[in-house]
Every structure is written in C-alpha cells, then in structure tokens.
Amino acid sequence: MKRIAIIFLFWCLGCTGYLVAQDSVSFVPVVTTPQVESAGLQDTVITIDERDLPDLRSRLEELNMDYQSPVPLNDRLRQLLTKDELRMSPEATWLISRFYDRSNQFGPDVTFRDTMIVNPLFLPILFKGDYLPKNLVFYDTKALDPKYKPAPLMPNDTIPAFKDYLMAQASADSAHRYVETHYPMYFRYTQASLPQDAVKAKVIKKEITEDFPLVVTKDVTFDNVEAPTKFIPERRYWTSSFESSLQVAQNYISPNWHKGGASSLNLNHYEFFEYDYKRDRIKITNTLKIKNNIYTAPNDTLRNYKVSDDLFQIKTNVGYQAFSKWYYTFDFDFSTQILSSFEENSNVKLAGLLAPYSITVGLGMKYDLNKTFKQKHKSLTFNVNIAPLSYTFRQTIDENIKLDKHFQKKADGTLPTVENLLGSSVEATLNFQINRSISWYSQFKYKTSYARIEGDWENRFTFAWSRFFSSNITLNMRYDDGVAKSEDFNSYLQINELLSFGFNYKW
Incomplete structure (x- = not known):
C-alpha cells in the first residue's frame, strides 16, 4: 500500500509540472544533428526556448537605424512620386484632334461623312499566302499575242491620278513583303481563316395545296357594323389672290447719235388684288x-x-348662277387716276386725281370658265361679262384740265364737265398660264352710248426668270371716237407699248 501511495504521489506531481511547462513555453524547437561517423558522435537533441530566439524587427532596426513602419499611400504621397507631365491647352488639343480627324478630309458636300476610306497598310496584317512574286513567269507571255495590237487611247500609267495610285499600291505591297520576311510573328490572321460568306440566305419554301379546306364556322353579316365617321373639311367661301410688279426699262442715246433721240428711263408699277366669294349659286x-x-x-x-x-x-x-357656267350679274366699276400729267413744255394739265373719274353700273350675264390641263403649271381662266344695259357717270373736279381728251363736245360746240352715258358694255378677261415661267394676261373693254365708242385692250406677257424677277411685254391699245385727235397722230386709236425687267411677286 505504501508503494502504491508513493507512485500515485509522484504521478500527480508529474502531471502538475507538465501543465506548468505547457503554460510557460509555447514553442520548443528541436534541432537534430545527423550522426557523424568519422568523429564518432551520436545524434544530439538540442532544446531552445522561444524567448531566446532573436526578434526580426529588432534585428532589422539594428541593421538599419533609419527603418520605420510602412506608411499607407495617399494622394499627397502619390503627387510626390508622380512626375509632372507637360499638358497642352484645350485649344491645342482641339486643333490637333481636328488635324488628325480623317473625316475632315471630306468636304461638307459629302453626305456619308462617317464612312472612312482606310489604307489597308494600317489595318491588322493579313497573311495572303502569295509566296511567289506576281511578275515571275517561265514562258514568253507575248508569244500568243497578235502581231499587230493597237495601242490604248490613254494608257493607265499616263493618267496622273492612276499613276499615283499604282505607286501607293506598290509601296504598300513592298511594306507587306518586308514584314512578311523579317517579322512573321506579327501575322495574326490569314486570308483562308476569314469567313467567306458571313450571311447566308435561307430560302423558305411553302407548299401550296390546291385542296385547302375552307371552313366557315359562323355566318358573317354587316348589318350591325357602323361605318366610320365621314370627315368633311371646313369649306372656304372667301378666296384671295395678289400680284405686284415693279419694272424698269432704260434707254441711253449718246448726244452724237446719227439719228438723234434722247435717253429715257421708264418705271412701270402694277398692283392687282382680288377677293372673291362663292357659295352655292352666288358668286361675288x-x-x-x-x-x-x-x-x-x-x-x-x-x-x-x-x-x-x-x-x-x-x-x-x-352674280347668280343661271345654268352651267352662266351667271346673271350686276357690275360696278369706279376708275380714275392718281398722278397729275401735263403736256410737254406746257402747264396745261391733262388729267389728275378725280379729274376725271367715272362710275359705271350695268346689268347682264357673265360666262365664267376655269380650265386645268394635264401639263403641270398650265391653267386657263376666262370670263366675259355682257351688259346690254349700262350707265356711265363721268365727272371732273378740276375744270382746268384739257377737257377734249375726256369729254365729247356738245351740239353747241362746248365741252361739258359732267357726262351721263346710257348704253351697253362688254368686258372680257383672259389669264393663261402657259407654263411655270410664261403667262399671258389680256383684258378687253367695250362701252358704247350708241353715239360714242370706247374700247380698251390690254395685253401683258410675263416671263418669270425666278420667283421674284421677271420681264414684261405690255401692249395697250385704246379707241375713243369721242375725243379730239392729236396733231402728231391723226387717229382715234391710241397705242402704248413697253418692255421692262424688274421685281415680280404673286400669291
């Protein structure tokens, strides 16, 4: 029993010492040296405490007294490590980008400016597989040619642009051969590896059977289907048109002209405005x-x-429509002149504002025709107004004008300042647009009091050079047998002709 108690006591002391040793030493390296037979030494086990190992940080501080712990990299430290680079101004960068922009080589008239023509020399190098030169031949290529062969009218190598193209192509081929010989590792693609047909069309065939079954499952009826609402645009009863022109004609004659004459400058001004109304059978x-x-x-x-x-x-x-293109009409006309005119080298006044003026009313019928043609910009407008009963009142507010140019002498030989003429009148107007540039306007007036005849025929040909400029040929003929004849031209027929060029506007 005593032996058992002593052994148990030593075992408890041994366990206590092992636990204490485990708490004090965490790492016990064991170094084993091999046996050296020549020296006669056996394997030796050396035990070292970890506190006796040298500290790495302490050892580094001993070797390098300036050693410090690493500092994290920040923006300030990055600025010190980064070298200053030379930067260009935004203006210089913009100019360089414009200079190297390939699209600037095309003018503003080119539509597809994003389509660039790139030299193949600057594309990735493609191995074509042509080992032998193109000019390598082993026979006479001209042996089978005819004895006589006409020379081309213009050889390709004589054209400057084509000659430059051939030189550029030869330079590109030479550069390709050089890279192919000295730097074969730069080739990444071959011509044989490229896709030959990127997009293949697939034809879809659909078999059509003649005995396609048609099955009607339900009777279709349109009794309950509502028709779409009919759109009726708002009708315009009032229409308008306007025409304006300012024409100039100039004639220069030198003082020593062999037939004499004088230089002159003509200014022709014309304004016409029309405002119409048409509804049902009424037309104004x-x-x-x-x-x-x-x-x-x-x-x-x-x-x-x-x-x-x-x-x-x-x-x-x-007018009130009677039938077809005929209308019953009532016509009112007021006319006068604006500027004053005088005889040459005289203070005798020929006419002026309201000197004279005339008012004409009449009852009759009117024929109105509007015709269009298949040709574009070609149209015809014609109307004639016949008034079997008309009345004209003519008066002048200035009695000092030359009355015999406007009024008919009375039976006693005096010239009146007021006239009342009862008779009939006819007026016809033609407007023919021949094409987009040429038009003809004609107006004929005829009035009679059965004792005096007045006729006026105006013709104007317009040649439009552009939208705002045109040339006019104007011819006016007037007949009046109720006024005195001129001493220089013994006739009742009066003629006025003018050729001019200038501004013209129409809508």
Whole structure:
C-alpha cells in the first residue's frame, strides 16, 4: 500500500509540472544533428526556448537605424512620386484632334461623312499566302499575242491620278513583303481563316395545296357594323389672290447719235388684288387695280418726268348662277387716276386725281370658265361679262384740265364737265398660264352710248426668270371716237407699248 501511495504521489506531481511547462513555453524547437561517423558522435537533441530566439524587427532596426513602419499611400504621397507631365491647352488639343480627324478630309458636300476610306497598310496584317512574286513567269507571255495590237487611247500609267495610285499600291505591297520576311510573328490572321460568306440566305419554301379546306364556322353579316365617321373639311367661301410688279426699262442715246433721240428711263408699277366669294349659286368678285407708268422727259423744259399710264380702279361683280357656267350679274366699276400729267413744255394739265373719274353700273350675264390641263403649271381662266344695259357717270373736279381728251363736245360746240352715258358694255378677261415661267394676261373693254365708242385692250406677257424677277411685254391699245385727235397722230386709236425687267411677286 505504501508503494502504491508513493507512485500515485509522484504521478500527480508529474502531471502538475507538465501543465506548468505547457503554460510557460509555447514553442520548443528541436534541432537534430545527423550522426557523424568519422568523429564518432551520436545524434544530439538540442532544446531552445522561444524567448531566446532573436526578434526580426529588432534585428532589422539594428541593421538599419533609419527603418520605420510602412506608411499607407495617399494622394499627397502619390503627387510626390508622380512626375509632372507637360499638358497642352484645350485649344491645342482641339486643333490637333481636328488635324488628325480623317473625316475632315471630306468636304461638307459629302453626305456619308462617317464612312472612312482606310489604307489597308494600317489595318491588322493579313497573311495572303502569295509566296511567289506576281511578275515571275517561265514562258514568253507575248508569244500568243497578235502581231499587230493597237495601242490604248490613254494608257493607265499616263493618267496622273492612276499613276499615283499604282505607286501607293506598290509601296504598300513592298511594306507587306518586308514584314512578311523579317517579322512573321506579327501575322495574326490569314486570308483562308476569314469567313467567306458571313450571311447566308435561307430560302423558305411553302407548299401550296390546291385542296385547302375552307371552313366557315359562323355566318358573317354587316348589318350591325357602323361605318366610320365621314370627315368633311371646313369649306372656304372667301378666296384671295395678289400680284405686284415693279419694272424698269432704260434707254441711253449718246448726244452724237446719227439719228438723234434722247435717253429715257421708264418705271412701270402694277398692283392687282382680288377677293372673291362663292357659295352655292352666288358668286361675288372684287378687284383692285393700280397701274402707273412714269418715264423721264429730257425734252421737257418744265419738268423732269411724265406720266403715260395711270389707273386706279375698284370693281365689283355680283352674280347668280343661271345654268352651267352662266351667271346673271350686276357690275360696278369706279376708275380714275392718281398722278397729275401735263403736256410737254406746257402747264396745261391733262388729267389728275378725280379729274376725271367715272362710275359705271350695268346689268347682264357673265360666262365664267376655269380650265386645268394635264401639263403641270398650265391653267386657263376666262370670263366675259355682257351688259346690254349700262350707265356711265363721268365727272371732273378740276375744270382746268384739257377737257377734249375726256369729254365729247356738245351740239353747241362746248365741252361739258359732267357726262351721263346710257348704253351697253362688254368686258372680257383672259389669264393663261402657259407654263411655270410664261403667262399671258389680256383684258378687253367695250362701252358704247350708241353715239360714242370706247374700247380698251390690254395685253401683258410675263416671263418669270425666278420667283421674284421677271420681264414684261405690255401692249395697250385704246379707241375713243369721242375725243379730239392729236396733231402728231391723226387717229382715234391710241397705242402704248413697253418692255421692262424688274421685281415680280404673286400669291
């Protein structure tokens, strides 16, 4: 029993010492040295405590006294480590980008500016597999050619542009051969590895059977189907049109011209405005016309210009459709002139504002025709108004004008200042647009009091060079047997012709 108690006591002490040793020593390295037979030494086990191992940080501090713990990299430290680079201004960067931009080689008239023509020399190098040169031959290539072969009219190598292309192509081939010989590792693609047909069309065939079964499952009826709402645009009863022109004609004659004459400058002004109404069987036409023709008068010692044609006219025609293109009409016409005109080298006044003026009313019928053609911009407008019963009132507010140019002498030989004429009248208007640039306007007026005849025929040909410029040929003929004849031209027929060029506008 005593032996057992002693052994148990030593065993407890041994366990206590082992636990204490485990708490104090965490790492016990064991170094074993091999046996050296020559020296006669046996294997030796050396035990070292970890506290006796040298500290790595302490050892480094001993070797390098300036050693410090590493500092994390921040923006300030990065600025010290990064070298300053030379930066260009935004203006210089923009100019360089514009200079190297390949799209700038195309002008503004090129539509597809994003399509670039790239030299194949600057693309990835492609191995074509042509080992032998193109000019390598082993026979006479001209042996089978005819004895006589005409020379080309213009060889390709004589054309400067084509010659430059051949030189550029030869340079590119030479560079490709050089890379192929000296740097074969730069080739990444071969011509044989490229896709030959990127997109293949697939044809879909559908078999059509003649005995396709048609099955009607339900009777279809359209009794309950509502029709779509019909769109009726708002109708315009009032329409308008306007035409304006300012034409200039110039004639220069030198003082030593062998047939004499004088230089002159003509200014022709024309304004026409029309405002119409049409609804059902009623049609109303309102027009305003202003026409002036002024020219220089070098032979007139009292004034520098003269007025050859002057008209201010307001006209209204009210019609009620009788049948087809015929209308019962009531016509109203007021006309006078605006500017004053005088005889040459005299203060005798020929006409002026409301000197004279005339008002004409009439009852009759009117024929109205509007025709269009298959040709574009070609149209015809024609109307004629026949008034079997018309009345004209003519008066002048200035009695000092030359009355024999406007009024008919009475039976006693005096000239009146007021006239009342009862008779009939006819007026026809033609507007023919021949094509987009040429048009013809014609207007004929005829009035009679069965003792006096007045006729006026105006023709104007317009040649439009552009939207705003045109040339006009104007011819006016007037017949009036109720006024005195001129000493220079013994006839009742009066003629006025003018060729001019200038501004023209129409809508």
